[in-house]
Amino acid sequence: MIEVKNLTKYYGKGESRFKVLDNINLKIAQGDFAVILGASGSGKSTLLNVLSGLEKADSGEVCLDGKDICSMSESERTKFRRDNVGFIFQQYYLLPNMNVDKNVRMGADLASNSDYRKIISAVGLDDKVKKYPGELSGGEQQRVAIARALAKKPTVLFLDEPTGALDEKTGRQVLDVITKLQSEQGFTMIMVTHNINIAEMANTVIKVSDGKIAEVYKNDVRKSAFEIGW
Numbered sequence: 001m002i003e004v005k006n007l008t009k010y011y012g013k014g015e016s017r018f019k020v021l022d023n024i025n026l027k028i029a030q031g032d033f034a035v036i037l038g039a040s041g042s043g044k045s046t047l048l049n050v051l052s053g054l055e056k057a058d059s060g061e062v063c064l065d066g067k068d069i070c071s072m073s074e075s076e077r078t079k080f081r082r083d084n085v086g087f088i089f090q091q092y093y094l095l096p097n098m099n100v101d102k103n104v105r106m107g108a109d110l111a112s113n114s115d116y117r118k119i120i121s122a123v124g125l126d127d128k129v130k131k132y133p134g135e136l137s138g139g140e141q142q143r144v145a146i147a148r149a150l151a152k153k154p155t156v157l158f159l160d161e162p163t164g165a166l167d168e169k170t171g172r173q174v175l176d177v178i179t180k181l182q183s184e185q186g187f188t189m190i191m192v193t194h195n196i197n198i199a200e201m202a203n204t205v206i207k208v209s210d211g212k213i214a215e216v217y218k219n220d221v222r223k224s225a226f227e228i229g230w
């Protein structure tokens with residue numbers, strides 16, 4: 001369970017100081033797939049970064065399984081991220097001089113996961129383990145990034161525009177892989193996206209406007225990556 005209480009964050013100094021997150025309160029259950037929607041500049045990525053411990057809030061709490069990450073020191077938050085959290089971004093951030101196997105093994109080593117080849121299979125890249133990122137398509141690179149993030153067995157996977165750089169067909173394939181792995185493994189997933197159609201795949205939809213929570217609703221019926229519009 002992720003519980004957010006009275007979370008507030010400012011950017012800038014002096015006259016240019018502004019509130020980017022304004023008294024956010026939220027609860028996200030273990031195993032949930034939550035999608036964060038909102039206009040450009042509304043604070044979605046900042047919220048994701050604070051929830052994951054990448055950035056610090058100015059006040060409030062973000063409790064993950066009862067531990068408040070806001071009250072941790074920088075080094076405690078770094079350890080917390082390493083042990084609990086996986087990230088997927090629009091850019092894949094793979095290491096160009098390492099092949100697929102080594103890129104994924106890096107994630108696996110963080111959790112001493114000797115079983116990481118299974119996750120490479122699960123994302124459909126068995127035949128690409130010896131390839132380097134530069135030899136792969138965008139969708140394949142994003143699947144390597146997913147395998148790397150999940151190889152360390154995170155409790156929560158944070159995704160910021162994971163399909164932002166992909167075409168429709170590849171974007172749907174990537175979402176399909178992620179949601180199948182989530183239902184098998186049961187990790188919590190929190191995704192920022194501009195594609196409002198993806199909200200139909202989620203359990204929980206969080207709408208952000210001007211740094212505030214504008215609406216939170218649950219989906220009773222969820223669609224698959226191949227059923228949503230694009």
Ligand SMILES: Nc1ncnc2c1ncn2[C@@H]1O[C@H](COP(=O)(O)OP(=O)(O)OP(=O)(O)O)[C@@H](O)[C@H]1O
Nearest residue numbers: 011012020038039040041042043044045046047194
């Ligand atoms: N490091 C920073 N320093 C100062 N201002 C920032 C910083 N990062 C973001 N901002 C500003 O904070 C606001 C929210 O940014 P954020 O990236 O969270 O929005 P977003 O909803 O994710 O936008 P987009 O959909 O365009 O990615 C914007 O006005 C942005 O310009």
